[in-house]
Amino acid sequence: MAQLPPRPGTGSRPRRHAIRSFLSGRSGPDAAFGARLALTVVATAVVSVPFVLALVLVESRWSPLYRLDRDTAERLHRAALEDPDRVRVLEFLTGVLWDPVTMRLLVALLVIWLLRRRAWRLATWAAVTATAGALIGFLTKSVVERARPHLPDPVSHAPGFSFPSGHAMTAMVSCAILLLVLLPLVPRAWRFLPWAVAVTSVIGVGWTRVALGVHWVSDVVGGWLLGLVVVTATTLVFEAWRADAGRRRTAVGEGLEPEISAADPEPALGASPGTGSEAGPRG
Known part of the structure; x- marks a missing residue:
């Protein structure tokens, strides 16, 4: 009796099953952690590609990018000169509300709160991510050494080099930390609000830096992209660390709520220390 040909796609099932078994730890915890x-x-290398491309275009002085930077800076500069009140608002937003010191202070308060909740791994991830973002941003600026815009009658000034924008990168990293940690505490029906606040802050701080004439558009985009690289790398390492410690992995889009495990008890963010109850819905 002739055998029927296998259905399309069935030949790859054993391979997929073997990969899942390997990643789930059936090949040994060390091998799974290494995988x-x-x-x-x-994943980090893939996410880094857009930033590397932006860096190459900036360093090579690619003409279309140069024209975009110059035209946008001159247009926004003229608008700022015509409206001093707008300049004061922009300076308040970028110098107080979205200033890197303010953003890092919020992250520091979050880390303290996590330590009080005994969420050791999550506190470590938040602190390492914020610190790594600051250091990598500073080192990148020092290596690239791109000059800031030189405009007639500047409405604002900023020290240091230009690429990538420290304000934009700090906003991306800090908002990602706050969002990923606090999102599990927000009911699903209201989760669009923290997302809206985070997106508005990230885009808003970039807009203020360009509108005040202290950064090029490519500086801001570079800051966003490099911040995304840092958050992606540290978050994936955190997830691997947590899985290696016996904690259930979660979807990153639902936040990074700490999990309870028998090997290393750690209360959920909404629970009181010493208890295993949860005050908020799980993501």
């Missing part, structure tokens, strides 16, 4: 770290490296 997670390898995937972290690959």
Whole structure:
């Protein structure tokens, strides 16, 4: 009796099953952890491609990008000169509300709160991510050494080099930390609000830097992209660390709420220390 040909796609099932078994730890905890770290490296490399491309275009002085930067800066500069009140609002937003010191202070308060809740891993991730973002941004500026815009009758001044924008990068990293940690505490029906606040802050701070004439558009985009790289790398390492410690992995889009495990008890963010109850819905 002739055998029927296998259905399309069935031949790849054993391979997919073997990969899942390997990643789930059936090949040993060390191998599974190594595979997670390898995937972290690959994912981080993929996310880094847009930033590397932006850096290459900036360093090569690509003409279309140069024209975009110059035209946007001159247009926004003229608008700022015509409206001093707008300049004062922009300076308040970028110098107080969305200032890197303010954003990092919020993250520091979050870390203290996490430590009080005994969420050790999550506190470590938040602190390392914020610190890594600040250091990598500073080092990148020092290596690239791009000059800030030089405009006639400038309405604002800023020290240091230009690429990438420190304000834009700090906003991206800080808002991502706050969003990923606090999102599990927000009911699903209201989760659009923290997302809206985070997106508005990230885009808003970039707009203020360009509108005040202290950064090029490509500086801001570079800051966003580099911040995204840092958050992606540290978050994936955190997820691998948590999985290696016996904690259930969660969807990153639902936040990074700490999990309860028998090996390393750690209360959920909404629970009181020493209890295993949760005050908010799970993501």
